[in-house]
Amino acid sequence: MLKMHKVRKSFRTDTIETHALRDFNLEVKEGEFIAVTGPSGSGKTTFLNIAGLLEAHSGGQYLLDGDDVSGLNDRQRSRLRNEKIGFIFQGFNLIPDLNLFDNIDVPLRYRGFKASERRRRIDKVLQQVGLAARAKYLPSQLSGGQQQRIAIARALAGEPRFLLADEPTGNLDSLMARQVMELLELVNDWGTTIVMVTHDPDLARRAERNIQIVDGQVADLEYHANPAALSA
Amino acid sequence: MFGYYIALALRSLRTTPILSALMVAAIAVGVGAAMTTLTLNYMMSRNALAHKDDVLYAMQLDNWAPDRGWQSPNEMPWEINYKDAISLLHSDIPTYQVAMHRWGGPLSREDSELRPYSAEARVTSRDFFALFDVPFIYGGSWSSDADSNPVYQIVLSQQTNEKLFNGENSVGRTVNFNGAPFTVVGVTEYWQPSPKVHDLNNGNFKKSAEVFLPFGLHRSFEIYSWGNTNGWKGEVIDSYETHLGSEYVWIQYWVQLDSAQQLEDYRDYLTGFIRQQKAQGRFPRPLKFGLSRPSQWLQLNEVVEDDDYMLNWLSLAFLLVCLVNAVALLLAKFLRKASEAGVRRALGANRRAIFTQHLVESGCIGLAGGLVGIFLTTATLALMRQLQMGALDSVAAMDWLMMSAAIGLAILSSLLAGLYPAWRISRTNPSIYLKTQ
Numbered sequence: 001m002l003k004m005h006k007v008r009k010s011f012r013t014d015t016i017e018t019h020a021l022r023d024f025n026l027e028v029k030e031g032e033f034i035a036v037t038g039p040s041g042s043g044k045t046t047f048l049n050i051a052g053l054l055e056a057h058s059g060g061q062y063l064l065d066g067d068d069v070s071g072l073n074d075r076q077r078s079r080l081r082n083e084k085i086g087f088i089f090q091g092f093n094l095i096p097d098l099n100l101f102d103n104i105d106v107p108l109r110y111r112g113f114k115a116s117e118r119r120r121r122i123d124k125v126l127q128q129v130g131l132a133a134r135a136k137y138l139p140s141q142l143s144g145g146q147q148q149r150i151a152i153a154r155a156l157a158g159e160p161r162f163l164l165a166d167e168p169t170g171n172l173d174s175l176m177a178r179q180v181m182e183l184l185e186l187v188n189d190w191g192t193t194i195v196m197v198t199h200d201p202d203l204a205r206r207a208e209r210n211i212q213i214v215d216g217q218v219a220d221l222e223y224h225a226n227p228a229a230l231s232a
Numbered sequence: 233m234f235g236y237y238i239a240l241a242l243r244s245l246r247t248t249p250i251l252s253a254l255m256v257a258a259i260a261v262g263v264g265a266a267m268t269t270l271t272l273n274y275m276m277s278r279n280a281l282a283h284k285d286d287v288l289y290a291m292q293l294d295n296w297a298p299d300r301g302w303q304s305p306n307e308m309p310w311e312i313n314y315k316d317a318i319s320l321l322h323s324d325i326p327t328y329q330v331a332m333h334r335w336g337g338p339l340s341r342e343d344s345e346l347r348p349y350s351a352e353a354r355v356t357s358r359d360f361f362a363l364f365d366v367p368f369i370y371g372g373s374w375s376s377d378a379d380s381n382p383v384y385q386i387v388l389s390q391q392t393n394e395k396l397f398n399g400e401n402s403v404g405r406t407v408n409f410n411g412a413p414f415t416v417v418g419v420t421e422y423w424q425p426s427p428k429v430h431d432l433n434n435g436n437f438k439k440s441a442e443v444f445l446p447f448g449l450h451r452s453f454e455i456y457s458w459g460n461t462n463g464w465k466g467e468v469i470d471s472y473e474t475h476l477g478s479e480y481v482w483i484q485y486w487v488q489l490d491s492a493q494q495l496e497d498y499r500d501y502l503t504g505f506i507r508q509q510k511a512q513g514r515f516p517r518p519l520k521f522g523l524s525r526p527s528q529w530l531q532l533n534e535v536v537e538d539d540d541y542m543l544n545w546l547s548l549a550f551l552l553v554c555l556v557n558a559v560a561l562l563l564a565k566f567l568r569k570a571s572e573a574g575v576r577r578a579l580g581a582n583r584r585a586i587f588t589q590h591l592v593e594s595g596c597i598g599l600a601g602g603l604v605g606i607f608l609t610t611a612t613l614a615l616m617r618q619l620q621m622g623a624l625d626s627v628a629a630m631d632w633l634m635m636s637a638a639i640g641l642a643i644l645s646s647l648l649a650g651l652y653p654a655w656r657i658s659r660t661n662p663s664i665y666l667k668t669q
Contacts, residue, residue: 077582078581081579093571094575097243097247106576107580
């Protein structure tokens with residue numbers, strides 16, 4: 001599904017070159033649920049941005065679904081992002097002046113679906129996250145947990161094979177965090193591959209696999225044979 | 233996607249009403265100023281005789297002072313004297329030929345309570361109506377002998393006929409002009425060429441004559457032109473006959489020459505005429521005459537002056553200043569929404585989509601600016617008409633072409649203003665905004 005081999009990412013100013021990722025190696029298999037942890041500034045978000053094709057890597061090889069994404073132009077990367085990847089952010093990143101329906105509609109518009117198909121998908125994901133009755137609400141009229149569920153619905157509407165979540169429960173209280181986490185686990189059960197960056201060790205333990213990034217490299221790989229047992 | 237972008241643009245305008253209003257105002261003021269001057273120049277530079285531009289000629293003769301030319305671009309007086317006009321009217325080469333000048337006097341209807349009023353008149357040979365394509369509602373022109381004999385016949389304009397006869401067919405009825413009874417032989421349809429190509433010596437944009445009188449009436453009324461009368465010899469005028477026989481120029485002269493052969497023949501005719509006059513001691517300057525088409529005549533008379541063109545450039549410069557302001561406002565507005573653009577990028581929008589979305593928003597602002605700009609232009613032109621008390625009525629008005637041009641200019645301006653802000657927002661790195669939103 002996702003394979004990174006000796007991926008590098010560096011940021012350069014006039015005087016300083018910072019290496020955010022160094023010889024970064026990782027393979028994520030279809031249907032996995034991976035938690036990525038690590039201290040602040042270790043390169044977690046950079047990894048997520050590169051994995052999500054929001055940033056280009058400086059060197060190494062990144063294969064997404066077996067295709068090398070290194071030489072793709074902006075249009076090709078955007079299409080891949082739209083079709084294969086869903087994003088969930090810590091700050092939800094819903095567009096404040098669009099109602100929930102229109103927020104979920106955004107990625108479907110760029111996919112070029114007809115109105116009837118868009119409506120079908122939006123209705124479906126709103127049902128899945130339990131907010132079908134609030135399609136015309138604005139994001140500001142929802143709680144944080146509900147907003148994150150809408151963000152998940154938006155990510156799922158395009159039926160991506162790969163979900164990237166950056167601290168999805170970081171802005172939520174423990175109850176709402178648990179609900180969001182349960183929803184993500186459900187999505188993973190439906191077959192969607194999930195990579196989740198988190199600071200929360202309890203949440204990380206609920207994933208199948210936990211990788212730790214330190215100084216831009218994968219420092220540790222931890223497998224949880226039975227993540228469900230941990231979450232019980 | 234275009235419809236989606238329009239919907240997003242309208243939503244965006246609604247969410248930032250003050251900023252949007254400022255941008256619309258910036259473009260509207262710039263477009264309003266530019267379109268006001270452009271409209272005036274466009275209306276002033278129109279050729280009301282364009283449909284006959286290849287066959288009509290304004291005629292000039294260089295019979296001015298031996299030591300200096302006339303103060304026109306081609307150094308020939310705009311008008312000719314009476315005796316030359318009478319001689320030239322005998323030529324059978326032109327299809328039509330007109331000798332004419334401006335006049336006026338009190339006009340009334342005998343059996344009416346309407347008080348006499350001063351009417352603008354054109355004293356002209358009968359070909360005037362055919363040569364300038366003046367349409368008639370009732371009747372027609374006077375008989376051909378009226379060009380050389382005193383025939384008391386009159387043609388009324390549509391407005392005059394409405395004023396005197398409530399628009400009824402007045403042919404055969406009598407009106408009093410300058411104290412004498414005239415029989416109405418025709419009523420012209422509304423005819424108001426602007427600029428007044430046929431008479432650029434008496435106000436380029438003033439209204440056309442209210443009545444038309446035969447050229448053969450000069451001696452009966454001792455008619456002097458209400459326009460310019462110019463001379464260089466210092467001749468003493470002690471009688472009307474002296475005036476008619478003098479070198480004073482006051483008659484406008486036009487000919488219609490339908491073919492190249494006619495034009496060539498008429499040139500030969502004028503050359504022969506001047507040589508003949510030179511043999512009699514007249515025409516002291518080198519042999520020269522002018523035959524100018526209506527379009528050339530408008531240029532020669534500088535109907536649109538250099539200052540007007542300068543004003544055009546100044547107004548466009550002002551529009552540019554407004555655009556620079558619009559660029560700054562658009563940049564502020566778009567960068568404020570950079571996080572939304574970042575989210576859209578993450579959800580699959582490519583740079584081109586983001587660029588197009590924001591450019592469409594600029595276009596919508598331009599459209600609104602154009603509509604307000606048309607309102608401002610219309611209001612400014614109305615104010616000018618008011619201040620000029622009718623003198624600019626025919627030019628200080630927008631037609632559909634200029635309204636379309638205003639919209640086009642506004643949208644083009646806003647698209648140009650939006651190019652850089654839209655490009656900037658499409659090039660921003662989405663990951664910055666996704667983390668910090």
